Amino acid sequence: MTLIFGGDYNPEQWPEATWLEDVALMAEAGVTMVTVGVFSWSRLEPKPGEFDFGWLDRVLDLLHAKGIEVDLATASATPPPWLVRDHPSVLPVDANGTRLEFGSRQSYCPSSPVFRSAVQRLVRTIAERYKDHPALKMWHISNEYGDHIVSCWCDESAKHFRDWLQSRYRDIAGLNQAWGTSCWGQHYTGFEQVNPPRKAPGPVNPAQLLDWKRFSSDALLECFELEKQVLREVTPAIPVTTNFMSIMSELDYWKWAQAEDLVTDDAYPDPADPKSHLKIALSYDLMRSLKQQSWLLLESAPSAVSWREVNVPKRPGKMRLDSLQAVAHGSDGVMFFQWRQAKYGPEKFHSAMLPHAGTQTRQWRETVHLGQELRKLAEVKGHHTSAEVAILLDWSSWWALEAQESMPSNRLKLKDMLHTWYEPLFRRGIAVDLAPHGRSLESYQLVIAPSLYMCTIEQAKALQDFKGTLIVGPFSGVVDDNDQIHDGGAPGPLTELLGVTVEEFWPLPDGQRTKVGTANAHTWTEVLRLTTARPLASYEDGRPAITRNGNAIYVSCLLDDVTPVLREAGITAPEQELEICRRGPYTFVLNHTNASQPVPFRGTDMLTGREVTEVPPLDVIVIKEGQQ
Numbered sequence: 064m065t066l067i068f069g070g071d072y073n074p075e076q077w078p079e080a081t082w083l084e085d086v087a088l089m090a091e092a093g094v095t096m097v098t099v100g101v102f103s104w105s106r107l108e109p110k111p112g113e114f115d116f117g118w119l120d121r122v123l124d125l126l127h128a129k130g131i132e133v134d135l136a137t138a139s140a141t142p143p144p145w146l147v148r149d150h151p152s153v154l155p156v157d158a159n160g161t162r163l164e165f166g167s168r169q170s171y172c173p174s175s176p177v178f179r180s181a182v183q184r185l186v187r188t189i190a191e192r193y194k195d196h197p198a199l200k201m202w203h204i205s206n207e208y209g210d211h212i213v214s215c216w217c218d219e220s221a222k223h224f225r226d227w228l229q230s231r232y233r234d235i236a237g238l239n240q241a242w243g244t245s246c247w248g249q250h251y252t253g254f255e256q257v258n259p260p261r262k263a264p265g266p267v268n269p270a271q272l273l274d275w276k277r278f279s280s281d282a283l284l285e286c287f288e289l290e291k292q293v294l295r296e297v298t299p300a301i302p303v304t305t306n307f308m309s310i311m312s313e314l315d316y317w318k319w320a321q322a323e324d325l326v327t328d329d330a331y332p333d334p335a336d337p338k339s340h341l342k343i344a345l346s347y348d349l350m351r352s353l354k355q356q357s358w359l360l361l362e363s364a365p366s367a368v369s370w371r372e373v374n375v376p377k378r379p380g381k382m383r384l385d386s387l388q389a390v391a392h393g394s395d396g397v398m399f400f401q402w403r404q405a406k407y408g409p410e411k412f413h414s415a416m417l418p419h420a421g422t423q424t425r426q427w428r429e430t431v432h433l434g435q436e437l438r439k440l441a442e443v444k445g446h447h448t449s450a451e452v453a454i455l456l457d458w459s460s461w462w463a464l465e466a467q468e469s470m471p472s473n474r475l476k477l478k479d480m481l482h483t484w485y486e487p488l489f490r491r492g493i494a495v496d497l498a499p500h501g502r503s504l505e506s507y508q509l510v511i512a513p514s515l516y517m518c519t520i521e522q523a524k525a526l527q528d529f530k531g532t533l534i535v536g537p538f539s540g541v542v543d544d545n546d547q548i549h550d551g552g553a554p555g556p557l558t559e560l561l562g563v564t565v566e567e568f569w570p571l572p573d574g575q576r577t578k579v580g581t582a583n584a585h586t587w588t589e590v591l592r593l594t595t596a597r598p599l600a601s602y603e604d605g606r607p608a609i610t611r612n613g614n615a616i617y618v619s620c621l622l623d624d625v626t627p628v629l630r631e632a633g634i635t636a637p638e639q640e641l642e643i644c645r646r647g648p649y650t651f652v653l654n655h656t657n658a659s660q661p662v663p664f665r666g667t668d669m670l671t672g673r674e675v676t677e678v679p680p681l682d683v684i685v686i687k688e689g690q691q
């Protein structure tokens with residue numbers, strides 16, 4: 064049993080003489096797994112139906128000889144030039160009708176039958192070739208779905224969208240009712256009249272935009288499922304994954320996670336952002352929550368990335384701190400992009416475990432040291448974090464909230480609202496799960512819904528049945544799952560639970576603030592009429608802003624500080640300078656500050672074997688329960 068350590072390996076970018084040096088240095092660094100072949104389709108199939116596996120055979124054999132396992136990619140992340148030249152319809156089209164050119168990555172239409180057929184042939188050939196190879200540990204399907212191409216607006220995608228709509232609504236009358244097409248004269252008489260929400264003279268039907276978001280996520284998921292089906296047939300015992308991209312709005316990760324065996328994530332906190340550790344912690348907690356089990360950090364940066372406006376490197380110790388933070392939040396290993404720093408291409412300035420300057424570098428020394436420490440933490444693998452607080456996250460509600468133009472305010476951003484509630488919990492060392500609608504909430508003492516713009520009767524009933532304390536944020540219970548306003552207005556099916564009616568939405572102009580208790584409201588306020596709720600805090604003009612009805616608290620505004628609300632909900636722990644995470648019997652204490660911090664309890668650090676009383680800046684200690 065060991066924690067996974069390694070990264071993306073691109074041997075096709077290097078002469079074979081370098082491969083021998085690579086595997087020797089991997090062994091020295093303690094690498095246990097590498098991802099191979101992510102962008103190798105054009106090398107594996109240089110001509111239609113003609114395959115060249117010789118180089119990949121030799122690479123896998125070299126890795127296996129050093130005891131290094133392989134997360135083998137299906138190579139479908141980018142089609143080869145011959146495919147898009149022989150079949151230009153494979154290339155994606157944007158909302159303006161422009162067909163995007165080949166020359167980057169992910170240059171494909173997810174709905175293209177030509178692309179899908181070619182992918183299935185490729186995957187079956189790779190799987191048959193390596194199904195018995197002893198290095199094969201996991202299948203890596205495609206790569207970072209939705210990174211560059213989330214949607215394609217071509218005619219093939221339009222046909223696929225119509226089929227998806229017909230499956231959802233059965234007949235055109237059902238679609239007209241769901242989309243409210245009597246507005247602006249959009250009544251359809253046949254599915255063949257429906258197109259993707261391409262560029263139009265004015266605002267596009269919000270319900271059409273919502274279904275387009277749903278369809279686009281599902282279309283990419285179909286691509287994943289097509290590959291998985293082939294791999295299940297050929298290698299049923301080998302787990303499959305695809306790398307997520309932290310908290311990404313475009314794909315419904317609750318749905319996607321159920322389709323894969325192991326949740327894996329690519330995480331790139333910004334070294335220049337003093338709150339990067341807080342923001343990425345929320346993403347890590349989502350990864351742990353998706354399947355309620357351990358996950359794997361499949362990509363991270365050893366130092367600087369190559370795609371920000373300014374690519375700041377990580378200070379000494381920051382790579383280690385970032386990596387162990389992921390382990391603290393449930394990852395069963397740490398992997399990087401990439402092993403050897405590239406010599407050419409768009410990522411030649413992206414850092415790597417083995418940098419351009421070689422082994423006489425700080426980066427290499429930190430790589431080797433991290434590998435040694437992960438071996439010391441092997442027993443942490445598989446242990447889970449128990450949380451008493453959950454934050455609700457629903458992708459359809461997120462899409463409906465942000466996908467359209469015709470809103471009272473376009474300043475409401477769900478990710479910002481998530482962080483507003485997460486930050487004070489993080490600073491108090493309180494473990495948090497994220498949860499979808501439909502998952503049992505009975506194990507939690509507190510559930511927070513930052514905003515439930517879209518809320519169905521069934522979802523409201525589940526919240527009514529919850530026995531703990533519930534906090535619901537503003538602009539909630541506004542529409543049903545077709546983005547239609549609930550009868551009687553907001554909060555719709557949550558009205559009885561919250562004991563309030565929203566008479567008016569009252570968004571605030573940029574920069575305007577209004578006092579609510581000891582905090583300030585910004586961006587959004589509401590005019591409430593209380594039915595059974597009692598006020599907890601008011602706006603400056605005396606109107607109720609925060610209310611309580613039994614175990615349900617309603618916050619009708621966006622606050623710069625939600626601590627008073629959390630205190631009302633029973634969260635009274637003080638803030639702390641250290642990040643403290645408990646994973647089974649193991650406590651991770653992480654210091655993200657620039658000064659040493661005292662440890663609030665005694666214990667022996669598993670990494671150094673020393674009894675600790677303080678944690679130096681940018682340092683981590685791990686204490687096992689019972690080893691005080």
